[in-house]
Amino acid sequence: MQNLGVAITGSGSAVPATSLHNQTLSELVETSDEWIATRTGIRQRRLALPSESLSVLATAASSQAIAASGIKAEDLDLILLATSTPDDLFGSACQVQAKLGATNAVAFDLTAACSGFVFGLVTAAQYIRTGVYKNVLLIGADILSRWVDWEDRRTCVLFGDGAGAVVLQADKSDRLLGFALKSDGTQNHHLNLAYAGASQELLPDVNITKGTYQPITMNGKEVYRFAVQKVPEIIDKALFQANISVEQIDWLILHQANQRIIDAVAQRLNIPEHKVISNLAQYGNTSAASIPLALDEAVRQGKIKPNDIVATSGFGAGLTWGAAIFQWGR
Structure with a gap:
């Protein structure tokens, strides 16, 4: 099968409407706008409300990217969702596929944390270059506010919620250079959203773990x-x-x-x-x-x-x- 080039032909993004400014954050933890801004460059962040979901944000960003690329959702062959915070631990890409009406696309999640979008870009390109798929939707989306300890001022000042997406298409020239x-x-221990299990006795001599996760x-x-x-x-x-x-x-x-x-x-x-x-x-x-x-x-x-x-x-x-x-x- 003939190798093909890759072009990134459209983009989209979506963020929750709710903003949390540094000044307001200083009412939660001992910090200040000046302290956060000088050390991080961050002034505010967007937060998803309990009624908002990752799949809704991801779908909104995706719809823009699909429109910008001049194709329809039915034209998509593959949907890759780079996320560490799916709505469902089994993955959220299929929910996005359904919301978009991308009936011909196979969909799966890819987890590489903050590197997820770049890892996803390279992964998507391989499917196109081998001639397997022509139109791929790549989404990077995270709702980290769900997993932040809002009493830990070292981490709670950093994170916000949002989604971005691009469409990659087969092309005569290869634009991924x-x-x-x-x-x-x-170095894994330096940055974690770690599993936290509570031991539970299922039967005498049989202990299992009831699962949840610690904050970042x-x-x-x-x-x-x-x-x-x-x-x-x-x-x-x-x-x-x-x-x-x-x-x-x-x-x-x-x-x-x-x-x-x-x-x-x-x-x-x-x-x-x-x-x-x-x-x-x-x-x-x-x-x-x-x-x-x-x-x-x-x-x-x-x-x-x-x-x-x-x-x-x-x-x-x-x-x-x-x-x-x-x-x-x-």
Whole structure:
């Protein structure tokens, strides 16, 4: 079967309506707008209400991406949902498939935390390049507010909820120019949303575990150190594979975790500030949603234009990190 190229032809995004500003957050925990903003760059974040679900946010972002790409939901062959916070532990991609009416698409979840969108992009591309599928919907969506300890000021100031999506299509020219992915499980303990089980006696001599999860825990210093060292390296690897220089990059879109990380990575790569896309101040860290959310906003604002070269990198729990270099549009 003939190998085909990949083009990213449409984007969409969706966030909950409810905002939580730093000032309001300081009523919950001992912190301040100045403290949060200077250390993270975050001013506010969006929070999903109990009535809102991940699949509804993901569907809204997906509908925009499908419309922007000029196809219909029935044209989709595959739906990949990158998330760590599904509505259902068995996965939420099939719920999105049903809500979209994408009757011809196979759907499944992919979990790589904040690297999820980049890992999903590379996964989707393989299905297209091998000629198996022509139209793939990739969604990054997370509702981390469900899993935050709102009394832990080290983590509760960071996270927000949202969804972003792109459509990838088979194309004559290959617009995914290069990528590189990495994992290091020895560093797993630095960032967790860990299983928490309570022992339950089922029968004499038979104990089982009743399952739930702990809130997010993070060693901020170690995660910062990891990101600032590893992300420039992985972008360099992806650029090498793409056979392009850092000067040829039009836009840098990093996972929106912390403005200090974004600035440090851009400086190490010698990428000027005007090429760096950041919307962290408005949304906080939305995990797998952060890159497609920032991408979609920049496309809709007319910043990112067809044929622009975009370098992107996700990094987070696992620990996992990856980079992808692509040209926007057909």
